[in-house]
Amino acid sequence: MGEVQVLGSWGSPYSRRVEMALKLKGVEYEFIEQDLANKSPLLLKYNPIHQKVPVLVHNGQAIAESVVILEYIDETWKGYPLLPQDxxxxxxxxxxxxxxxxxxxxxxxxxxxxxxxxxxxxxxxxxxxxxxxxxxxxxxxxxxxxxxxxxxxxxxxxxxxxxxxxxxxxxxxxxxxxxxxxxxxxxxxxxxxxxxxxxxxxxxxxxxxxxxxxxxxxxxx
Incomplete structure (x- = not known):
């Protein structure tokens, strides 16, 4: 399904949400650690509005906000449903x-x-x-x-x-x-x-x- 990157912070439970969902789905990804005290050009590029983690980058397209990301993951990768069907x-x-x-x-x-x-x-x-x-x-x-x-x-x-x-x-x-x-x-x-x-x-x-x-x-x- 293409290249997947996660911009996150090691201690953030919000970042961990994204990693947990990807793990449950069996999706391979690259984790890119972010220093929120010194925000990287990559973070500012992919999340210019809120400038915070997590950000999911899939095939060069960025999705921000952890719950929004979880729904995107569930709709994009099938096999292990995160949300009920009804x-x-x-x-x-x-x-x-x-x-x-x-x-x-x-x-x-x-x-x-x-x-x-x-x-x-x-x-x-x-x-x-x-x-x-x-x-x-x-x-x-x-x-x-x-x-x-x-x-x-x-x-x-x-x-x-x-x-x-x-x-x-x-x-x-x-x-x-x-x-x-x-x-x-x-x-x-x-x-x-x-x-x-x-x-x-x-x-x-x-x-x-x-x-x-x-x-x-x-x-x-």
Whole structure:
């Protein structure tokens, strides 16, 4: 199907979404690491509007925004469906993908970067509320789409790896087995898949990076 390149960042869960989808589809690709503090001419060429990762380049044509890329991958390479076949199922998957990006991710990162204790406690409460909504959608299913990993699982990849490292680096505990048993069970199933496991960042490297970022933020406890 032609040449495939991924412009991404090693520690970004958004970049990892694209790699996980390509791995599940069995698509070979070249990963081109990007330094977001010193944006490359290649990134500025292929994503001039947002100037961020990930970007998928297929036969010289660029697609930006991770969820848009996932849908493009699913429509371009058949064999392992990421989205349900029926329109209703596809619409629901798109809804939950947007909910995760707009509500869950935003709320979780606020718990990390807000400096004042009271404001952070409010942010933790909001994040927990959104995660409980997500947990109720998952319930006791193996994956969000049923028995196989789909688009919503890939969009949720952050919850499978990053929260434990954020907790260790910043001391902010959110995703615990006591609070979210279904999400924690899902995490084990999700990361047991070789295509997923192979595309998680190096834990020690990510921990060191986040610790450095959080130290510079000079929180007030």
């Amino acid at each position: 329109p209703y199922g596809r619409a629901r998957a798109r809804f939950w993908a947007k909910f995760i990006d707009d509500k869950c991710y935003t709320a979780i990162w606020q718990t990390v970067w807000i400096k004042e204790r009271k404001e952070r406690e409010k942010a933790i409460e909001e994040a927990s509320h959104h995660l409980k909504t997500l947990e109720n959608e998952l319930r006791d299913n193996k994956f969000f789409g049923g028995e196989t990993i789909g688009l919503v699982d890939i969009v949720s990849n952050f919850f499978s790896f990053w929260p434990d490292i954020v907790q260790e680096a910043a001391g902010v505990e959110i995703v615990t087995e006591e609070r979210f048993p279904f999400l924690c069970k899902w995490k084990i199933e999700f990361t047991s898949c070789s295509a997923i496991k192979e595309n998680l960042p190096d834990r020690d490297k990510l921990l060191a990076y986040l610790k450095a970022q959080f130290t510079r933020s000079a929180w007030k406890y």
